Amino acid sequence: MTRKATVYDVAERAGVSIATVSRVLRQPDAVRPVTRERVLDSVAALGYVPSGSARGLAERRTGVLGLYFPGFDASEDAPVFDMVADDQAEAPPFTVEQASADTGAPHPTMLFLDEVLRGAELEAWKQGFVLMIGVGRGDPARETVRDIAGRVDGLMVLAQSVPDEVLARLAQRIPVVVLSGPARGDSYDHVTVSNAEAMSELTRLVLAQADPGGLAFLAGPEDSPDGAQRWEGFAAAIAEAGIATDDVMVLRGDFTRASGHRAAEELIARGAPAALVAANDQMALGAIDAFRSAGIRVPDDVRVTGFDGIEAAALSRPTLTTVRQPMIDLGRAAVQLLARRLEQPDAEPMTVRLPLQILVRESSQRPE
Amino acid sequence: MTRKATVYDVAERAGVSIATVSRVLRQPDAVRPVTRERVLDSVAALGYVPSGSARGLAERRTGVLGLYFPGFDASEDAPVFDMVADDQAEAPPFTVEQASADTGAPHPTMLFLDEVLRGAELEAWKQGFVLMIGVGRGDPARETVRDIAGRVDGLMVLAQSVPDEVLARLAQRIPVVVLSGPARGDSYDHVTVSNAEAMSELTRLVLAQADPGGLAFLAGPEDSPDGAQRWEGFAAAIAEAGIATDDVMVLRGDFTRASGHRAAEELIARGAPAALVAANDQMALGAIDAFRSAGIRVPDDVRVTGFDGIEAAALSRPTLTTVRQPMIDLGRAAVQLLARRLEQPDAEPMTVRLPLQILVRESSQRPE
DNA sequence: TCGCAAAATGTATGCGCTTACAATCACTCA
């Protein structure tokens, strides 16, 4: 790899000025076909690729959008092993493991982010942007967000992944879109979903399938904003149905499968409910396990619903009724908002609210 | 948002030269504490964020690594609907769908890429880089790869996602690492896995659990390089065990669940096998369905194995024995290779071969 | 108090590209 070719090299080889080279690449029609060919020849011969940095500097825009979200990555603490230095020859080409069901299963939140990312990338591409991503790892010394902010035309951040004051500062420089957080009194553009409304509707569906007397709710941890919204939606729906909160058995879990299992056991001890609305899928699946172990049939004896739409919910038996975030669309909408603001920097801050998908499956349907 | 602040603005406000501002940010120790504080004050007050483009240009390195892979995204053809312009007020906050198990399930290849990406991001972060991603969409007019190549210090591409001549040209400018493709006679750095060896080992495990006489292999489509390698591994193992290829029932599927189902039905018609080694998980799962429908028990009557390690394989009943790509590590190794080459541009091209994980689960174990 | 080395800061240049503006060219029509 010799020194990288620059416009100057191309220009010299083609016998034109650098301006012409630049034109060939930016506005081909402004240059005479013969000249253009000559320049393109040189470009190919030299393997010339324009420097993004130089372009960005000259154009005052980079054509890059940034996506930043918090990390939930277990492998973060993975050994810093050096795959490159290790002697290849002696390593076996495979390992054999007695594997359980969840060997290597990624964190659910990562799956969520994967899809958001995919949507963002798709839309970015459609709009002619490239995507840069960063994951927060709570390392204050390494200003990853700021680093990214300096390289992009616009930034998408997952709610709460960046401290308010930092975000405010970045927003001073480039447009910022906040993803899936509550629309607070800030001046950013937002993309959110209607957690509470969807939970209300789901609850209504459950009420239509179960005796209102035996309703149970399995909440998430107290400090979870999502969990809180889901509770609110549930509470609203039962209130509307004339059911008092006190008439509902409310348990609290921590979003894990195990906590769902425990909660269901407790419910069974108190006398099995007619329906269990869980604040997420994991807990719902854990509860279903517990019910099964106790000989209680789902959905025949008890209706169960989850929230999130993880893949295991679709593969469980019975398949789990749940609510899914429109993750792809979250990503796409965020990019659209950025693109819009780059065109109209002074438009009013805007919040796009995307519909959630309530996926009605077996677990919530009373048999005919 | 007023005009973005630059070094000049910060310098002026702090009463120093731009060089000092730059030093405060790059080598804080080279500046007297009093001055440093003054500068940092200005930085904060002005919301200054250094321009990545300018930095990149001046330093002659961007601190960004690129990851490029082919797209398998169904939503690619999604309507270009404009979420931003649509009137929010009238859209319902949710939709209700009678959902089947695979509503909205992402393409398996995407899941693979998601994890590679995650590994790459993790390692990039550890090495002080930021990650830029691009998805190929077969649009020759839009040179996304080249676009990315111009903005990064190094590029990782999935095998076959970029035409050879294009890749060769890019490699002229920046280091390139090819992911998970066969190590051909090129001069790039590679990260690969030992597909064939792992399949051989898996086959050996199966042979230990089943009558060699009743062995069946369910191959992938003819044009799949992965499929071919897996067949080779299988063939090697049975040869080694003294079994002739002709003594094995070989069927061909197209990697879909349905094709696995069909193949198993055909096998049943011929007289059920003692073991079925499938070239991927989907087909294996389809086959298991077919066996179950026919009253043939897995693993009691027939042992089944898959390949890929998709999540459904862990959730199926029985859980499916399979082989999983070390996806996270693929991403990490790729970044490590790039980092290495950026330090030693003239080192010999290198191929890192990562071990596959054979996940032994229920479907392949003969009951005691 | 002065001299001097080391520390701190400033000056000036260039990174590779885009683009406004100036200069030149190729044609047209008279």
Added chain:
DNA sequence: TGAGTGATTGTAAGCGCATACATTTTGCGA
């Protein structure tokens, strides 16, 4: 054939930052 025009190309000035080198300041010992 010459003037006038639009098309084509060249010239030159930044874009915002890092940094080599020059200059000034500081700290210290005598």
